[in-house]
Amino acid sequence: MYPTRLIEYEDASEEVRQVYDDIMATRKVDRVNNFWKALANHPVTLRRTWDSIKQVMSPGELDPLTKELIYLAVSVTNNCEYCIHSHSKAAAKLGLSAEAFGELLAVVAMANETNRLANGYQVPVD
Amino acid sequence: MYPTRLIEYEDASEEVRQVYDDIMATRKVDRVNNFWKALANHPVTLRRTWDSIKQVMSPGELDPLTKELIYLAVSVTNNCEYCIHSHSKAAAKLGLSAEAFGELLAVVAMANETNRLANGYQVPVD
């Protein structure tokens, strides 16, 4: 099953192309990332995941950059290399500075530390 | 070793009281949370952790609320019950609305989902 086939636009079914078109139009880019090309192996997952991401990451009370920071925090905690790269790039596009990136990683790391202190001492909820 | 002894101010050593005093002064509160009362069992860890948290969570290019959201994102991912409670309370104090909390959880959950899709398809970095 590996390496996963990455499905290019020209090789994609109509169903997949419609998702690719929507991704490119929504993000104002002219290509889709490998993530989507991999998901295209299971079109129903591609469609559902894109629709979900589009809903979840659209501006609400939290702005798009804040949402990307949260995404990054999770991805760093889980050590998802692909996701760290793609979401740090997305955050940089939205204006994340190198200094703010350093602050983000410091908070993520500290949270992972204190989560284990809370576990280790079995601290009761206040 | 359990339940962990929670060290109250009146029972604390001078070394521990100094940290408690600094926490209360910095946060403008008149008591410290159970987390700190548990760490007080190992005063050098109490001091270091507080100094680190104070540095990491102070306003920088990222504002304090954004930092709390990142903390929460990690704590939810790791399922640290104590940390989920304490950092959601801290975020609420800084103005997190119920709607924004819902958005935060949606992003955290979605990130945990797509992290596994990226793992499962072994997607190469773009």
Place this chain on the structure above:
Amino acid sequence: MYPTRLIEYEDASEEVRQVYDDIMATRKVDRVNNFWKALANHPVTLRRTWDSIKQVMSPGELDPLTKELIYLAVSVTNNCEYCIHSHSKAAAKLGLSAEAFGELLAVVAMANETNRLANGYQVPVD
């Protein structure tokens, strides 16, 4: 200590060869995977792990393919690259189709998502 020495049959001790022989006979293959060649650095762990795997993965009320799917679900959740590759290969040999693989990943990802929604909302058990 790295790269870990992979111990080939011809360089293996009698103790290790007996395990290799059993693996090859049980699985009807003529070579063992790198995993076993790495474990051979600690023969007692090699022997115990193989005996355990053989017991756990043998057909019971759950059939071998279902057991491989469960193995894969854990490995994708933990992002163990080696394990994702070896167990997807094992599952494919047992008949996992590309479509079923896509369904598996969709369930794994969704479970990782809803696990965090349950954490985040601290949902009480029904």
Place this chain on the structure above:
Amino acid sequence: MYPTRLIEYEDASEEVRQVYDDIMATRKVDRVNNFWKALANHPVTLRRTWDSIKQVMSPGELDPLTKELIYLAVSVTNNCEYCIHSHSKAAAKLGLSAEAFGELLAVVAMANETNRLANGYQVPVD
């Protein structure tokens, strides 16, 4: 924010009730679980999560019980207490026997063990 308000049918908005109705109709039950009552605090997440679950868990090449086993494997790995309870109940309804449940846990545990042996020896992909 805690304890999370669980929104009962009689207190729910029309938007939420429609999802509850669909859950009850699809599952042929006359009440919804706490998970959904908690998600109802963020109706758009409730709707999206239910639609996703309905798609992902419907029978495909993998049957519903196999999908529940995968869900359980992830939930046990992540130690999501709520999810362990709800998905083991769902699996039992679909016919999971006590013996098969024991086999499932044995596989999940063994996978978590060998994932770390693969990590620890940094075994190269075959």
Place this chain on the structure above:
Amino acid sequence: MYPTRLIEYEDASEEVRQVYDDIMATRKVDRVNNFWKALANHPVTLRRTWDSIKQVMSPGELDPLTKELIYLAVSVTNNCEYCIHSHSKAAAKLGLSAEAFGELLAVVAMANETNRLANGYQVPVD
């Protein structure tokens, strides 16, 4: 399936009793922990897990206390409440002092922190 039935000695099969007897004899105690009483629901897992634990935790180049500390480090990282309790008790019996316990938790927490800094900066192996 929950609460899990805890199988007491007097209700146990001969097969289970033999394992209980071995646990009590090896550990010089007159009762077994809930962990074993739960595993007894799947006797083959009970037997295999006990045999494995007995082998892995017996003194080797690493002494029993060091092995318990490693067990605890993993259990705190994974937030396994049961395991944190049982292995801290086991470590205390082997002589772990309150100070050493504090040091252990400090190392565990720091490792969880720096693991995420290494992830976040995607530091290449030296």
Place this chain on the structure above:
Amino acid sequence: MYPTRLIEYEDASEEVRQVYDDIMATRKVDRVNNFWKALANHPVTLRRTWDSIKQVMSPGELDPLTKELIYLAVSVTNNCEYCIHSHSKAAAKLGLSAEAFGELLAVVAMANETNRLANGYQVPVD
């Protein structure tokens, strides 16, 4: 943001050099690892992390090798490749034998296994 710039001594600010000097003097080495060169992108995190590591890893009731083993146990559990390499090297320097390394991995793996058995059976604390 990737690949992360590794800041060499000759390109480092005075603030960063002071930390590098302290690392080299404390560890009696003439170069710093990539980890520190990466953290140097955020000097305040570099300083804090080094000060914390120096405190946490210095000999106490637990000796330096035991602390490295705990570090390794966490890193293997979290699958942090960089950390596995650097802390196994540090442990080897402090005298960890190949046999003891094998024992360590066996304990780490077994703990990850039994953590999930405890989760799966939802074993109540004794």
